[in-house]
Structure formats: structure tokens, C-alpha cells
Amino acid sequence: MNVVVLGGGVAGISSAIALKKKGFNVTVYERHESETNIGAGIVVWPNAAYILDKLGVLNEIKAVSGYPSSMQRISSEGDSLGSINIKSINKIMGYPSLSILRKDFQNILIKKLKTLGVSVKYGHTVSKLETNKYNKVQVHFTNGIDITADIVIGADGRMTSLAREYVNGENIPVYQGFINWIGVFESDTKVFKEIEVKDYWGTGERFGIVPVSENKAYWAGGIASKNTNERNPENYKTELKSIFSSWSNTIEKVITETPVEKINKIYVHDHNPIEKWHKNNLIVIGDASHAPLPTSGQGACQALEDAWYLAECLIKNNTNIENAFVKFTELRYEKTKSIIFAGRNLASTLFNPDAEFCRIRNENSKKTDYSMVSVSMAEFWGQNMQLEFSPN
Numbered sequence: 330m331n332v333v334v335l336g337g338g339v340a341g342i343s344s345a346i347a348l349k350k351k352g353f354n355v356t357v358y359e360r361h362e363s364e365t366n367i368g369a370g371i372v373v374w375p376n377a378a379y380i381l382d383k384l385g386v387l388n389e390i391k392a393v394s395g396y397p398s399s400m401q402r403i404s405s406e407g408d409s410l411g412s413i414n415i416k417s418i419n420k421i422m423g424y425p426s427l428s429i430l431r432k433d434f435q436n437i438l439i440k441k442l443k444t445l446g447v448s449v450k451y452g453h454t455v456s457k458l459e460t461n462k463y464n465k466v467q468v469h470f471t472n473g474i475d476i477t478a479d480i481v482i483g484a485d486g487r488m489t490s491l492a493r494e495y496v497n498g499e500n501i502p503v504y505q506g507f508i509n510w511i512g513v514f515e516s517d518t519k520v521f522k523e524i525e526v527k528d529y530w531g532t533g534e535r536f537g538i539v540p541v542s543e544n545k546a547y548w549a550g551g552i553a554s555k556n557t558n559e560r561n562p563e564n565y566k567t568e569l570k571s572i573f574s575s576w577s578n579t580i581e582k583v584i585t586e587t588p589v590e591k592i593n594k595i596y597v598h599d600h601n602p603i604e605k606w607h608k609n610n611l612i613v614i615g616d617a618s619h620a621p622l623p624t625s626g627q628g629a630c631q632a633l634e635d636a637w638y639l640a641e642c643l644i645k646n647n648t649n650i651e652n653a654f655v656k657f658t659e660l661r662y663e664k665t666k667s668i669i670f671a672g673r674n675l676a677s678t679l680f681n682p683d684a685e686f687c688r689i690r691n692e693n694s695k696k697t698d699y700s701m702v703s704v705s706m707a708e709f710w711g712q713n714m715q716l717e718f719s720p721n
């Protein structure tokens with residue numbers, strides 16, 4: 330069967346790997362002219378490590394990743410607000426959690442795809458999707474090329490997915506009222522004694538640092554903001570320093586020493602859950618079908634899960650694409666919807682600008698039994714996984 334994948338991000342590349350490994354003939358079309366990397370880094374949680382194992386890239390990913398042991402919550406004044414033990418999540422789920430730079434992550438996936446004999450067709454921007462006389466989707470690109478296939482996978486992301494629009498009609502991402510500046514910090518000296526995620530909470534403000542090694546980390550500084558369009562890289566460091574410099578020496582250091590070209594400013598949007606994921610022979614996956622906030626920690630992880638489970642559903646129902654799509658949607662919808670709402674819930678407490686609300690939030694965090702939080706996170710993220718529960 331011929332499969333066309335629209336979009337060469339995490340969902341598109343990983344689904345192409347999964348499908349090619351199962352014998353499908355796959356082509357990926359991407360609008361950018363060459364490989365690009367959005368974002369700074371990601372935590373590959375155990376549910377995603379499990380999928381990377383299935384895709385045959387886990388060892389390569391591990392080789393360039395950090396193994397975070399905990400996620401510490403700290404007030405902007407430096408008080409401990411509690412700590413999530415990541416090692417216990419790993420133990421319950423049977424796979425490691427890994428912190429990795431986005432460029433390393435994407436490069437490993439693309440390299441794997443190449444070794445399977447599939448190359449990405451860059452410089453192909455989808456301009457229109459329409460239904461042809463055979464009730465299949467006809468894909469039009471801005472360069473004049475028109476194609477169709479047995480199966481079309483819409484993996485064209487969060488903000489302007491034409492695939493989502495084709496399937497669902499409604500296609501408007503929701504601005505969730507906060508900005509993230511994200512960056513990658515590298516130093517010649519050892520800065521991080523332990524690979525521990527530090528999550529600092531202020532009033533309507535938050536700064537997170539995720540070490541990848543003893544001298545490398547990615548970070549995100551966020552604030553509540555009604556503004557949605559001001560972006561001037563010359564001002565990024567001044568903006569960040571005016572908010573976060575007084576919080577901790579490490580924050581001051583990572584902001585100061587991150588080159589401005591490695592900082593990005595994002596007005597953070599998600600998308601309301603959509604129930605309809607397929608029409609004719611097209612199915613949407615990844616952010617095109619469920620785009621959670623970064624506060625969910627699961628966007629890329631869920632894109633990976635989609636890739637694997639879609640390939641599984643297609644192989645088990647290969648004479649009936651419609652059936653495979655229905656089974657896939659049934660398997661994935663509730664979990665991804667819950668993750669969208671979990672991301673919104675956390676964001677609404679982190680970016681609440683009310684000082685009294687944030688004081689009570691911090692007090693509650695201090696009283697939280699974080700050992701139970703680890704168990705709930707493992708149970709939530711482990712849903713639908715056929716884990717082997719290996720002892721590492």
C-alpha cells in the first residue's frame with residue numbers, strides 16, 4: 330500500500346518509520362526546504378521511550394540524552410515546593426525518562442528513516458486538500474504537484490493544519506494566555522551536578538531548566554500575557570532578565586550565557602479536542618489531531634504513540650482502512666483528550682497572575698504526597714501501553 334505523510338515533524342517522521350518497518354511504501358512531504366528543528370528540547374517519558382524502542386532508535390537516543398532523576402518544584406524565592414521522583418515513574422513504567430535536545434532527537438529519527446530507504450521530500454508545501462471522484466483525498470502542493478495515495482496521513486502540526494481542516498472543518502488554535510521563551514544553554518564547564526529538572530514557580534511566571542548533561546540544558550521561561558504578537562529577538566534577554574534574574578543564580582547564568590539566536594519566543598496555543606480524526610482515506614495524527622500545551626509534557630510523546638499505534642491498527646486491518654482508522658481513534662482519543670486538559674489545568678495554575686492564588690498553590694504543593702503523584706503520572710501516561718515491565 331502507498332502511504333503519503335504530510336509533514337516531517339515528530340509525528341510524520343516516526344509514523345513513516347513505523348509504517349516502513351511494517352512493509353508499507355511511504356513518502357513524506359515537508360514544506361521546509363531542509364531539516365529544521367522547532368523547540369529546544371523534550372523529555373522523552375517512559376511511554377515514548379517504549380515507542381522509540383519499537384522503532385529501533387532507543388539506544389541511539391539514550392546515547393545523547395540525560396537521565397533526569399527528579400523534577401523539583403521551587404518557589405521564585407527558592408523554597409522547596411516538593412519533588413517528583415522520576416526514577417519511580419521509570420520503575421513503574423519499565424522504561425527510562427530521557428532529556429534530549431530537539432535537534433538530536435529529530436536527527437536520529439531522520440537518520441533512521443534514511444536507513445530504511447525513505448527520504449523526506451522537502452520544499453513541498455500542501456496548499457489544498459480536496460476529495461476526488463474516487464472518494465480519496467487529492468493533495469495539491471504550491472509547486473504545482475498533485476498526488477493521491479491509498480492512505481494519507483495528515484501530520485502537519487498545531488497552528489495551520491490543512492489536514493485537520495479537511496477532516497474537521499474547525500481549525501482554530503486557542504491562545505492560552507501565556508508566552509514561553511525557550512532556549513538551549515551550553516557551557517565549557519560543569520554546571521549541573523545532577524541531572525535534575527528544576528521548575529521554579531512565581532506569580533503568573535515560571536522558569537524551567539532541564540539538564541541534558543552536566544554542561545548542557547534546555548530551558549523555558551513563561552509569563553501570563555494578553556499580548557499575542559510582539560516578537561523582537563533584540564529584546565529577548567532584557568525581557569527575560571527583567572522578570573527572572575532575581576530568582577536564582579542558575580537562571581541568571583543560563584539566560585546570560587544562551588546566545589540570543591538560540592532563544593525563541595512563543596505565544597503558546599493548544600487546540601480544543603476534536604472527535605473526528607479521519608475522512609475518506611486521510612487520518613490526522615500528532616498535533617494536527619491533538620495539540621496539548623507544553624505544560625502537559627506529552628506533545629511529542631503522544632505524537633510518537635500515534636505513529637506506532639496507527640501502524641499497528643493499519644497492519645491488523647489492512648483490507649479495511651476505515652476500520653483501522655476507527656480503531657485507532659477509539660484507542661487514542663480519550664488519552665490524548667485527557668492530556669490536553671491536564672496541560673490546561675497545570676498552565677492555569679502556573680500562569681495565574683493572582684498573588685494569593687499562587688501563595689495557596691505553593692502551600693498545597695508543599696503538602697502534596699509526591700510519591701502518589703509519581704504513581705498517578707505513571708498510570709496516566711502508561712494507558713494503552715503493552716508494557717513488558719522490565720526491571721530497569
Ligand SMILES: Cc1cc2nc3c(=O)[nH]c(=O)nc-3n(C[C@H](O)[C@H](O)[C@H](O)COP(=O)(O)OP(=O)(O)OC[C@H]3O[C@@H](n4cnc5c(N)ncnc54)[C@H](O)[C@@H]3O)c2cc1C
Pocket residue numbers: 335336337338339340341358359360361368370371372453454455456484485486487489490491509511595597614615616617620621622623626627628629630631632
Ligand atoms: C514551546 C513548546 C515546548 C514544547 N515542549 C515539549 C516537551 O518538552 N515535550 C514534549 O513531548 N512536547 C513538547 N512540545 C510539543 C511538541 O513540540 C509537539 O507536540 C510535537 O512537535 C508534535 O509533532 P507533530 O509532528 O505533530 O508537529 P510538528 O513537530 O509541528 O510537525 C509538523 C510538520 O508539518 C509541517 N507542515 C505544516 N504545514 C505544512 C504544509 N502545509 N505542507 C507541508 N508541511 C507542513 C511543518 O513544517 C512541520 O515540520 C512543545 C511545544 C511547544 C510549542
